[in-house]
Amino acid sequence: MSATLEKGINAFKRQIDSSVASFFSSCVHCGLCAEACLFYTETGDPKRTPINKTEPLRRIWKSEYTLFGRVGKMLGLTKKVDDKLLEEWQELVYDSCTLCGRCSMVCPVGNDIALMIRKTREGMAAAGQAPEGLIGATNRSVTIGSPMGVKWPALRAQIRHVEEDSGLKIPVDVEDVEYMLLLSSMEIMNFPEFIEAVAKIFDKAGVTWTISSEAFEATNSGIQIGVSDIAAELVQRIVDVADKLRVKTVISPECGHAYMAIRWDGPNLVGKPFNFKVRHILEVMDELRQQDRLKVATKESQKLTYHDPCQISRRGGVIDEPRRLIDMISDDFVEMPDGGKMNWCCGAGGGVSANERADEIRLKVFERKKAQLDEVKPDAIISACSNCRIHLEDGLEEYNMEIPLLSLTETIAEHLAED
Amino acid sequence: MTEIELLSWARGPGLQIATVIFVAGVVIRIFEIFMLGRKANLAEAKGGEMSGGLKTMITRTIPDRTTFKRSSVTIVSGYIFHIGLFIVCFLSAPHILFLKDIIGFGWPSLPTPVIDAFAVVTIIAMLATLVNRLTNKVMRYLTNFEDLLTWFITFLPLVTGYLAFHRIGMTAPTLLAVHILSVELLLIIFPFTKLMHAFTLFIARWYNGAISGYRGVAS
Amino acid sequence: MSERIVVDPITRIEGHLRVEAQMEGNQIVSAYSSGTMVRGIEVILKDRDPRDAWAFAQRICGVCTLVHGLASIRSVENALSYPVPKNADLIRNLMAGAQYIHDHVMHFYHLHALDWVDVVSALNADPKATSELAQSLSSYPKSSPGYFADMKKKLKGFVEAGQLGIFAKAYWGHPAYKLPPEANLMAVSHYLEALSWQRDVARLHTIFGGKNPHPNFVVGGVPCAIDLNSDSAINAKKLSQVQDIINQMKVFVEQVYVPDTLAIASFYKDWGSRGEGLGNFLTYGDFPSNGMDDPSGFMIPAGAILNRDLSTIHDVDMNAADEIQEYISHSWYDYKDGKDAGLHPYDGETDLNYTGPKPPYEHLDVEQSYSWMKSPRWKGHAMEVGPLARVLMLYANGHEQTKELVNMTLNTLDIPVEALFSTLGRTAARTLETKLFADAMQGWFDDLIVNVKAGDTRTFNEVLWEPSTWPKKAQGVGFMEAPRGGLAHWIVIEDKTIKNYQAVVPSTWNAGPRDSNGQPGAYEAALEDNHQLHDVNQPIEILRTIHSFDPCIACAVHLSDEDGEEIIKVKVR
Amino acid sequence: MKKDLSLNDGTPTEGTTGSGTLGESLRSQGVSRRSFMKFCATTASMMALPPSMIPLIANALENAMRPSVIWLSFQECTGCTESLTRAHSPTVESLIFESISLDYHHTLQAASGEAAEAAREAAMEENFGNYLLVVDGSIPLDNPGYSTIAGISNLDMLTESAKGAAAIIAVGTCATYGGIPHANPNPTGAVSVKDIIKDKRIINVPGCPPIPVVITGVLAHYLTFGSIPELDHIGRPKAFYGQSIHDRCYRRPFYDKGQFAETFDDEGAKKGWCLFKLGCRGPTTYNACATTKWNNGTSFPIESGHPCLGCSEPDFWDGGGFYKALSMPTEDISKTAVYTVAGAAAAGAVIGALNRGKKSNSDKIHIKTTIDDLRK
Known part of the structure; x- marks a missing residue:
């Protein structure tokens, strides 16, 4: 059985739970999530506003799980989800979102928009609207x-x-x-x-x-x-x-x-x-x-900064650990502005790097990272995600910046104390 | 229908109807949300779901630094109009009496001139939000009929309340009746529009905080 | 020759009253009293907040203006066992007392006097002789020849201007007018004096109740707070205003009203032998010194007197189902149990059913229903209420001041004690009790001052104010002695709202129609007692006796029913 | 102008000659020029007119015959008449002896019965088109028998008397808006004067009763200028009903400061704080109580500690409980809310269950997605 709209709609229905319902119920269209999303800030295209990317899911929620929407659906008043809509939204849901979750951190009513987009992808994929690369x-x-x-x-x-x-x-x-x-x-x-x-x-x-x-x-x-x-x-x-x-x-x-x-x-x-x-x-x-089982003997002499991979820090909860580890090997560590849980995404996560169609935009939105780096001007960037690392390298090259990229694990290993 | 009849209708049957729709609507909406359920998280927790949720319910009131810088107009006007609305709604003596009659207890009120000043500020802030909504690229893109409707219906009680207080344009009973009717209109559309966020934002924030908190992140 | 004469409207009263008298020759053989207007206030009161009831009930009458408010408040307080502060009782006594004095004086001069005083005759008066007459009667300062000359000039100018206004078409020159011109001029002068005096003394109500007519009351006390240090409460300034008013009342009553009554009465002693009527008298008792629950502290005692027998005072129980009952056999109402039933007010019904002739009409069908008034009866007896009943009750109870006043009056006029039971006696009794109240006012005022001095400024008891503190069901009776007689409101409260409300008012007792046994009401009986009309086209004799009761008809017909159920159903509330 | 001089038998007596005008009549009654001018000055200040108007008033009054006034009382309590007698300026006696010829008024006139009716008929006939008709009380329409005078229904008497009236003054809330007889459920079908008379100028002077000097003040205006004062949208003279009581209340500063009496005998009540919380209708009531006050400026309801009942407004009897603050619901909302919560919870549970069913059905019909299912 291949992907159909019907299957996609069913998948949307499966994805909606109480949290999603509360999120959609709360959205006031304030647009603040746009300013948290590098796909908006770097393109200025309002349709890339994070909450807008959830439109197909919202329509299903409204028409299937709210009294008013049900009535509206019976009267033929609610907006439908069809192939045309999904096709139109594909680029927004897959190419213009790394599921970095920064929008989820700024939404004043508390919507976890990244989660909603993640759920939107379920319906999109089931309806055969996933990008070829992915x-x-x-x-x-x-x-x-x-x-x-x-x-x-x-x-x-x-x-x-x-x-x-x-x-x-x-x-x-x-x-x-x-x-x-x-x-x-x-x-x-x-x-x-x-x-x-x-x-x-x-x-x-x-x-x-x-x-x-x-x-x-x-x-x-x-x-x-x-x-x-x-x-x-x-x-x-x-x-x-x-x-x-x-x-x-x-x-x-x-x-x-x-x-x-x-x-x-x-x-x-x-x-x-x-x-x-x-x-x-x-x-x-x-x-x-x-446990004192990890000791280093030497330190890096260069000025280091740390790029928080979204899924590890903001979405994963590993924020302090890398900083404590870097502390072992560096006396010249500088946080990027918005570093930590509010760090900006490199632009390639969430399957964007696997989606050739998004190559152009992913390099475009790297400008956000560039701006962050321009502000701290590190000698080297440490990260803990090979996907980030590859894309950062791509981006730096694209923007003619020569900053080496280090893996935190590898760097620690380099400075290990010989007993 | 005479003015006092209109006022009596607004204070009596009108309010009853509005209350029934409002309360029923809100309760049904809340049931709709919670009864959809949410699967228990089977992953090993790194932090507290409850504590994270509760914390975010409050902390999300404060905007993140960069976001504030990037969207200061939206945030400031939004803040002022929400705070103003709150003060005008809940700290003016007549409103406290209204609520006291329903919930059985009251609290001290602010002096009328202060309320009046807040009303003016709130009206200005709401106008600013409208201008912002129509000029800000993102907001203009997101704006639909409902956004304009809810803005208008929220704006009405403010303006009618201001006019009633200052007795501008019509006689006091009519103005008061119109003010009460405008509030009733607000109550009636409340459960079926984004105005529901006044209640559901706490649920939404809790979920947001719970999801993050479970992973050890303060959202 | 048998003729039915009609007097409608009876003017110089409150409300709409019609009298039809069946004549035999020039003698009235039977009389029929009809209230011709109904509003249905008892029906309107249903389902409302009992605390609001006083304002509605008060509008039963704007002349007695506060009595229904007070009776209503007392009914709610009685139902809820709601104690009120001492000061509130005193202020209520002061206000009710002021009402007596104000109302009785106005009745005498503005409503009743023109039955006895010939305005046109006054034009022939000699101001000097008038002055001598006045000074022989009292020490009232406005009694100089110049004063009366001015008055005469004014009156003359008025009459000569040719527009008689309110004095037009009256029975001037009727031989029944017996006062000499000087007495007439004095009375007309006092007519105007009284108008101006009443305006001043009514201010006592305004001080405590904010306005007059229709001053404000409140269940649980009085609305005016006492605070000697506040400029917005009852303070020393306002209290001294009250004292001034009391003084002003006393002066006018003692120096004008009492002497005028005696002087005029001396020309109409023949009216001491007609217009008695029933010979049954009823009082509810009022003016508490120790709260409404202690009848022993009432200034006016409660009781019933039957057949002029002052030696036996019967107890009256306001709550007993078989004592006070209202009949509608000749009234335009229906009872569920039929036209001949008598209902105690707790079970009272007010179901309008007009069966009279279609207006415009000439005569009422007195064999059928002919009035908007019901016929209240006490243990089946028709009773007279009012000043005469009260004075007799005080007299029978051996009240010293009353005995003195009554004896003084009988001696001055040289009439027998039986003359009390008459039109003249009724009017005299009103004057005498006014004097009693003028004196009592000072006592209540002094008590109030003593209380305030002692630091007790409480005027309101808030303990049962909130309806949430009330029992699910309650009923009570609020009674009082209104100027026109015993007045009581019965209230039944259920679920914080009024389930039934019935007022039995003085004029219903006095002006009500015949009952199912054909017993006439007090007006009817009085008119049937020795009334010959000099001229059937100018029935001034009817007016004299009817006015001696001080009719207040809006009160009596207040009242429409609630046969409750049906009317209630169509209510929108 | 023919004058009704009939005394007891309708035959003219002496005094038909001479004094035709009001001025002459006043002087013949011993009213001095000085006190007459004082009356004019009082009238002027009552109507907020500049002193320069006093001679005009005097002139108008002096040269006028006392206009005929017919006062009809229907479903009323006589409170309005009582109020009339309380007016201190102009007083009722100065009015009826000096300014008007009150040819019919149940409570004040000497004549009764047929003679009284004859007085009314004579006044109507002689002054047709010129007399002023004053009405207090409402008029029952459900049944003519609900209120009759001399066997005539109120409706008939009003329409008949209104025909020749130059203008009508409806005095009191009953005559202006139906008043207490009109209150729910209006058992007699009571209506106001303006509900019946459509072709005459009607001045509404509401109040239960109206303030004494407002009644005489409106009469004085009409008599002085022969015109109807400027009226508001419900026919009330703006001079007396132009401001809300709240706006002119001496307790208004306490409202603004948020200081309220909570009961009738607390600190606030004693200090004269605002009575809004005790149900004061001042904010929605247009009347002169707070400025002219009652009974020669003695006090007014709010000054004496009781909230304004709103008696000069239409339907004030049905405007919700008198002790419920204006902003409070008139009906029990909390009970409604509780029942609604219960009902809506049930409905919500059903709708929620339907949603849940829909969702679990979507799980049920879901077929595991494999890699081959990703393309259309």
């Missing part, structure tokens, strides 16, 4: 196991390289360990240093850990495209392996939406609490730091 990525995730098409042999090869470079053994498929590390395809392909960094840190800290050859992919295209069924399937793979290996904690790597998918959405997608904990690699490192 469909492709999702397809690869499901069929191959990774959105970038990375398979175990590729990872195995990278692991070998790391083992060779570092002289450390990377544990694979070991049972009953403390941690199971997940990776994003981005890291596997572009930043294998990350694996090495983690290996070094864990080695020094003396923790037991493993990587699974069956389920190593942390990213979840199902979340980004907005298909819970697929997202659940992807999460389930990890759950099965973690249970099989009886690990205590699953580590989400430096990837924003991966953390969201496994940490916050995961149990809800599969419908039951996990038997293991889920932690972001930053959280794990901070925990080790607290």
Whole structure:
């Protein structure tokens, strides 16, 4: 059965719960969310106002779940949701939103607009209105196991390289360990240093850990495209392996939406609490730091700033951890304006980077990040999301800025104390 | 119908009708919202849902620094008109008596000239919000008929109240009746429009704060 | 020769009264009193807030102007067992007392006097002789020959101007006018004096009640607060105004009203043997010194006198279902239980049903219903209420001052004690009790001052003000002695609103039609007592006896019913 | 102008000659020029006219015959007449002996019965087109038998008497708006004068009763200028009914300061604070109570501690409880609200359940989305 409008509308209906109903009931069209959204601030196009992106979902809420709307629907007065509308909205819902959630933080009536857009994507996807790029990525995730098409042999090869470079053994498929590390395809392909960094840190800290050859992919295209069924399937793979290996904690790597998918959405997608904990690699490192098992010997000499990946800080709750870790390795740390939970998105999250159609706008809205960076003028940017990192690099290049990008994990690993 | 008959109707049957519609509408809306339900969060919590929700119900009243800078007109005019509306509605002696008759207790009122001043300020602020709504790019894009209707129906009691207080244009009983009728109009459309936000914003803010708070973020 | 003469409108009264008299020769053999206007205030009062009732009830009459307000307030207080502060009782006594004095004087000079005083005859008076006459009667300062000469000149000018206005078409020159010109001139002068005097003394109501007519009252006390240190409450200045008014009242009553009554009466002693009527008298009692629940403290005692028997005073129970009852056999009302039923006011009904002739009409059908008044009866007896009833009650109770005044009057006029039971006696009794009240006013005022001096300034008891504190059901009676006689309002309260409201007023007792047993009312009986008309076209004799009762008819017909149910159904409230 | 000089038997007596005008009549009655001018001055100040108008008034009065006034009383309580007698300036006696010829007035006239009716008929006939008709009391329309005088229904007497009237003054709230007989449920079908008479100029002088000097003041205006004073939209002379009591109330500053008497004997009541909370109708009532006050300036209801009842306004009897503040509902809203909450909760539960059912149905008919379902 293929995607139809009917299926999409049904999906919209499924998505509306009491929170969404209260959100729609409360919106006063004040437009403040626009000023919180880099897709509006950098384009000045009012149709990119966050709340406007939820229009299809709002129409379904109104006509299906309110008395007045029901009456209006009977009288044929309410605005309908049709293919034309969804087609028109596709660009707004997928290309012009990274689900960064900044709008959710400023809405005076308290609407979690990012959540509403996320839910809108469910209906859009079910109605066959997801962008081609995301469909492709999702397809690869499901069929191959990774959105970038990375398979175990590729990872195995990278692991070998790391083992060779570092002289450390990377544990694979070991049972009953403390941690199971997940990776994003981005890291596997572009930043294998990350694996090495983690290996070094864990080695020094003396923790037991493993990587699974069956389920190593942390990213979840199902979340980004907005298909819970697929997202659940992807999460389930990890759950099965973690249970099989009886690990205590699953580590989400430096990837924003991966953390969201496994940490916050995961149990809800599969419908039951996990038997293991889920932690972001930053959280794990901070925990080790607290236990005095993570020590550094040297510090960075350059002026550093930290780019909060939306899904990790604002939407994920890991805000103080990176700052404490950076504190270990830097005396010259400067916050970007609006840093922390109000940080501006890089412009590529929420599946935008997987959506070629959005390439132009994603670079356009990078101007917001540029403005932030212009204000602090750091020597280097640290982040904790490889997706952010890639896009930041793209953006810096586009705007002819030469600021190196560092992974927090990798940087910590570089400064590790030799006992 | 004579003036006093009109006034009596407004204070009697009119108010009854408006109250029934208002109360029934609000209750039904609240039921509609809550009965849709929300799945329990199965993820391991990092913070408190309840405490986060309650906190955001209050903290969201204060705008974020950058947002304030970027939307100061909207925020300032909105603030003034909400505060003014609150003061004029709930701190003027006749209104307190009205509420006292319904809820059984009252509270001290502000002097009339103060209320009068707030009414003027509120009227100006509301006009400013209208101008802003029609000139601000985003707001103009979002604005629909309902936005203009609710603005007008909210504006009416303010203006009629001001006219009634100063007895401008018509006789006092007529003005008072018109003022009460305008409030009744407000009560009647209230549950079916965005005016519901006066109640649901607390629910919405709670959910927002709860969602974030559960993840350990103060929203 | 048998003729039915009609007097309609009876003027110089309050309200709309019609009398039809069946003549045999020049003798009245039967008389019929009819109230010809109805408003239905009892019906209007239903379903309203009992605390508001006084204002509605007060509008039953604008002449007695406060008595219905007070009776109404007392009925609510009685129903709720609502105690009022001592000061409130005193202020109410002062206001009611002032009402007596004001009302009786106005009645005498402006409503009644022209039955006895020939205005045109006064033109022939000698001012000097008038002055001598006046000075022989009292020490009232306005009695110089010059004063009366001015008055005569004024009157002469008025008459000669040719527009007689309110004096037009009266029976001037009728042989029944017996006063010499000098007495007439004196009386006409006092007619004008009284007009100006009443304007001043009515201000006592204004001080305590904010206005007159229709001063304000409040359930639970009086609306005016007392605070000697406030410029917006009853303070020393206002109290001294009250004292001035009391003095002014006393002076006029003692120096003008009483002497005038005696002087005029001395020319009309024949009226001491006609117009008695029923010989049954009823008082409810009033003017409490210790609250309405203690009848022993009433200045006017309650009781019933039957057949002139002053030696036996019967107790009256306002709440007993078989004592006070209203009949409608000859009234334009219906009862659910039929035209012959008698209902106690708690169960009273007010269901209008006009069955009289279609206006314009010549005569009423007196065999059927012929009045908007009901016929109240006490234990089946028709009773007379009013000043005569009160004076007799005080007399029978051995009230010293009353006995002195009555004996003084009988001696001065040289008439027997039986003459009290007459048209003359009724008018004299009104004058005498005015003197009693003029004296009592000072006592209440002094008590008020003593109280305030002692630091008690309470005028209102707020404990039962909120309807939420009331029982679900309550009923009570508010009674008083109004200037025209015993007045009572019965109220039934349910769910904080008025379920039934019935007022039985003095003029219903006196002016009501025949009952189911054919017993006439007091007016009717009085007219049937020894009335010969000198000229059936100028029936001044009828006016004299009717006016001796001081008719107040709006009160008596107030009242329309509630047969309740049906009328209530169409109410929109 | 023919004068009615009939005394007891309708035959003319002496005095038909001479004094034709009001001025002559006044002088012949011993009214001095000085006191006459004083009366004119009082009249002028009552009507807020400049002193320069006094000679004009004097002239107008002096040269006039006393106009005939017929005063009809229908469904009334005589309070209006009583009020008339309380007027201190002009007084009722100065009016009826010096300014007008009150040819018919139940409460004051000497004649009764047929003679009284004859007086009315004579006055109407002789002054047809020129007499002033004053009416107090409402007129019942449901049944002519509800109120009759001399066997004539009020409606007939009013329409007959109005025919030759130069103008009509409706005195008191009953005559102006129907008053208490008109109050719910209006058992007799009572209406006001203006409900019946459509072709005459009517001055409404409402109040229950009207302020004494307002009655005589309006008469004085008419007599002095022979014209109707400027009226407001419901026929009331603006000179007396142009301002609300609230706006002229000496307690108004307390309203503005938010100081209110909460009961009749508290600190606020004693200090003369605003009576709004006790139900004062001052804000919606147009009358001169707060300025002219009552009974020679002695006091007025608010000054004596009682809230204004609003008696000069139409339908004030049905304007909600007298002790309910103007801004309070007249009916029990809390009860309504409680019942509505209960009812709406039930309705809300049903609607909510329907929504829930719709939502769970959407779950039920949902078919798991696979990767192949993402394209149309």
